[in-house]
Amino acid sequence: MTFCEKVRKKCDDIWEASFQHPFITALADGTLPEEVFKYYVLQDSYYLQHFAKVHAMAAVQAKDLSTVQRFAQHADETCGAEISLHEGFFELLGITDEDIENFEPAPIAYAYTSHLYRVGLEGDLSATLSALLPCYWLYYEIGERLKDAKPNHPIYDKWIATYSSEWFEQATREQIDRLNKLTDNLSKDRHKELESHFIKSTHYELQFWEMAWTKQKWSLLIDEVNA
Numbered sequence: 001m002t003f004c005e006k007v008r009k010k011c012d013d014i015w016e017a018s019f020q021h022p023f024i025t026a027l028a029d030g031t032l033p034e035e036v037f038k039y040y041v042l043q044d045s046y047y048l049q050h051f052a053k054v055h056a057m058a059a060v061q062a063k064d065l066s067t068v069q070r071f072a073q074h075a076d077e078t079c080g081a082e083i084s085l086h087e088g089f090f091e092l093l094g095i096t097d098e099d100i101e102n103f104e105p106a107p108i109a110y111a112y113t114s115h116l117y118r119v120g121l122e123g124d125l126s127a128t129l130s131a132l133l134p135c136y137w138l139y140y141e142i143g144e145r146l147k148d149a150k151p152n153h154p155i156y157d158k159w160i161a162t163y164s165s166e167w168f169e170q171a172t173r174e175q176i177d178r179l180n181k182l183t184d185n186l187s188k189d190r191h192k193e194l195e196s197h198f199i200k201s202t203h204y205e206l207q208f209w210e211m212a213w214t215k216q217k218w219s220l221l222i223d224e225v226n227a
Contacts, residue, residue: 003183004176007130007195008137011202018138019145023209027159030151037155038093040212042100043109045086047208050113054120054132061125067178074171092155107218108211112204119197126182126190130197133175138205139163140172 001009008015018024023040026032055075062068089095105113119131143163151157162168183194210216 002180003186003191003194004133004180007198010195011134011199014199014202014206015138015141018206018209019142021206021209021213023213024142024146027156028146028149028151030153030156032151032156034093034155036212036215037089038095039215041086041089041093042095042103043106043208043212045083046103046105047109047113048083048086050116051132051135054116054128057117057120058125058128058132061120061128063125067125070174070178074175077171088158089155104218106211106216108204108207108216112201112208115200115204123197126179126186126194127197129175129179129182130194131201133179134198134201134205136168136172136175138202140169143168 023032023036027037052075055071059068059071059075062071116128116131120128140163143160143165146160147164149160151160183191186194
């Protein structure tokens, strides 16, 4: 198996937990409360800003101009398209300037983006891509699973259409192929290191759904500490 096939297999239980998470199942059948999705969109927009910046870090780490160009394009096209999608959701969900001004990243959103930055700052391109790839790959597989779902909701229909689209599939497969090439002939120790980055990001993806589902706040964590 390729490196990506192996690490994807190791994460299968976490992946399956994402597929079965109530946020995803409720989105698929159209019963997800809009307030929950509104919370998710604001947190995901924060995440995407940093996702784009880590792509820029990856472009700096690249050793050839072609790869530099592709990571710059991914930052522009993939993140740009998703941010545009979210901006459309802002209007549909009635998100106001006040909502944006008062926004604070939730603990998981903050931790996940911090993880990406740490890997990017301490590692090389293979490490950075190992941390970035689960976001592409999981959303693509969710889009594939939900492509025939009919939530009959203008926002959720559009969300599913985006992640089941051909352009998103192509972007995902390109990054999978790139990571396989980068990891070819690396030592077992290096593979373990890269697997660790990939698995941590996969855990954060699952926790992101739970964060949105519960509308996680810092105050809840403080209350738990003081209890």
